[in-house]
Amino acid sequence: MFSSIDSISISSWNVHGLGQKHRDPDFLELINHDINILIETWKGVEPDVQIPEYNYYCKQRTKANKAKRNSGGIIVYYKKKFEKGITYLKNVTKSQNRLWMKLDKSFFGLQDDLYICGIYIPPKNSPHYNNEYEGLESEISFLSSKGNFLLMGDFNSRVSNYSDFVANDENNINLTHILPDNYKSDFQLTRKSQDKIINPQGRDLLDLCVSAQLRILNGRFIGDLLGNMTFFSMKGCSVVDYAITSESLLSSVNYFIVKTPSYFSDHNQIVTHLKCDGKLPNINNIYKKIDFEFKWTNTSKLLLENELKEKYIYEELNNFQQTNFENTQDGLNRATDLISDIYITLSHKCMRKRYFKKKRKRISNWTDSNFLH
Numbered sequence: 032m033f034s035s036i037d038s039i040s041i042s043s044w045n046v047h048g049l050g051q052k053h054r055d056p057d058f059l060e061l062i063n064h065d066i067n068i069l070i071e072t073w074k075g076v077e078p079d080v081q082i083p084e085y086n087y088y089c090k091q092r093t094k095a096n097k098a099k100r101n102s103g104g105i106i107v108y109y110k111k112k113f114e115k116g117i118t119y120l121k122n123v124t125k126s127q128n129r130l131w132m133k134l135d136k137s138f139f140g141l142q143d144d145l146y147i148c149g150i151y152i153p154p155k156n157s158p159h160y161n162n163e164y165e166g167l168e169s170e171i172s173f174l175s176s177k178g179n180f181l182l183m184g185d186f187n188s189r190v191s192n193y194s195d196f197v198a199n200d201e202n203n204i205n206l207t208h209i210l211p212d213n214y215k216s217d218f219q220l221t222r223k224s225q226d227k228i229i230n231p232q233g234r235d236l237l238d239l240c241v242s243a244q245l246r247i248l249n250g251r252f253i254g255d256l257l258g259n260m261t262f263f264s265m266k267g268c269s270v271v272d273y274a275i276t277s278e279s280l281l282s283s284v285n286y287f288i289v290k291t292p293s294y295f296s297d298h299n300q301i302v303t304h305l306k307c308d309g310k311l312p313n314i315n316n317i318y319k320k321i322d323f324e325f326k327w328t329n330t331s332k333l334l335l336e337n338e339l340k341e342k343y344i345y346e347e348l349n350n351f352q353q354t355n356f357e358n359t360q361d362g363l364n365r366a367t368d369l370i371s372d373i374y375i376t377l378s379h380k381c382m383r384k385r386y387f388k389k390k391r392k393r394i395s396n397w398t399d400s401n402f403l404h
Contacts, residue, residue, distance in 0.1 A: 036139060036309035038285055039113075040064040043149065043183035045262075045272060045298035048073040049106065053082050058295055064302060065110050066117075068130075068149035070185050072104035086111055088119045092127040092159065103159065105130045105149050105184075112311055113138075120146075124170050128152065128163060131170070136178070140308030141283070144178030152186045155232060164235040171243050179277040180245060181305075185262075185298065187271050188232040192224040192258070195240035195247050196278075220281070223250040224258035226270035236273075246281060248274040248303060254288035261289055261299045274303045325382040334381040347373050 092103030116138030134145040250258025261272035
């Protein structure tokens with residue numbers, strides 16, 4: 032009755048204006064992942080951005096009075112089959128540059144709930160920059176006891192190959208009076224980057240990683256072992272698009288990929304693949320095909336009243352009420368099965384069954400053309 036979810040793919044892409052790209056089959060082929068975070072969509076209020084087989088969350092940036100077009104904007108597309116496992120967290124942030132959602136641990140078979148943030152951090156000289164890292168750190172602190180994190184987007188931060196952890200913190204006695212009592216030693220994991228420059232926002236990002244024990248996936252996993260460039264322009268190229276996870280989530284990362292350049296944007300799409308152990312209902316197997324329906328008759332009411340007085344039905348209803356169902360998908364399925372069995376039993380006893388007529392196949396007359404090719 033269920034199909035397994037053994038992995039989930041999450042992509043992020045600064046699309047440099049969505050426009051009508053979501054109507055292009057080639058573009059849709061590139062965003063065919065389970066979850067797709069699109070940054071810098073430049074879409075206004077209530078945009079027409081629906082695509083087949085996906086639901087979406089959307090956040091717009093307020094348009095400046097003198098601006099010729101919209102700027103900013105985040106759209107998250109996720110496959111409809113995951114609808115019950117994903118929650119949009121509207122109240123976590125007031126920033127127009129971040130969008131938070133939660134992946135339910137029970138639905139996806141994760142050790143903890145996963146909090147995903149689609150993020151765009153403007154350059155510090157931008158009028159849209161508003162202490163972005165301070166706000167992000169505050170939001171992470173608020174959610175830190177609830178689960179793990181995955182941050183994906185355009186950070187406009189260049190970190191080169193500088194460490195995003197405290198090196199040798201286990202053996203450094205000079206840190207003992209600085210670090211809190213519940214501090215966990217950092218896992219030493221080297222990272223490569225083709226970008227050899229670090230900028231002020233890059234230092235802010237590294238400070239955030241150290242304080243929140245987050246780790247950059249770029250340059251660390253199969254698919255991007257060299258730390259490939261993610262942004263290209265006439266002035267040069269850089270690594271500014273990242274996937275960043277909780278240190279405790281690293282073991283669940285299958286691989287991380289920086290996609291090849293595309294004519295759709297000056298940024299490369301990045302993709303994270305995570306291990307899962309969840310189950311999805313297999314719709315084809317849930318519903319049994321029946322050849323009849325129950326029909327309410329003039330005597331059904333009286334029959335039902337009499338049947339409800341029987342001892343067996345009282346025991347079944349009492350058993351249902353006394354059963355402690357788990358607050359999980361399996362618990363919900365069990366409760367549904369039990370109450371459905373009671374309804375079906377009563378229907379057999381109180382209503383008439385009307386069988387569907389089988390459609391006869393129409394047999395066409397044979398002609399010589401049936402044999403001509």
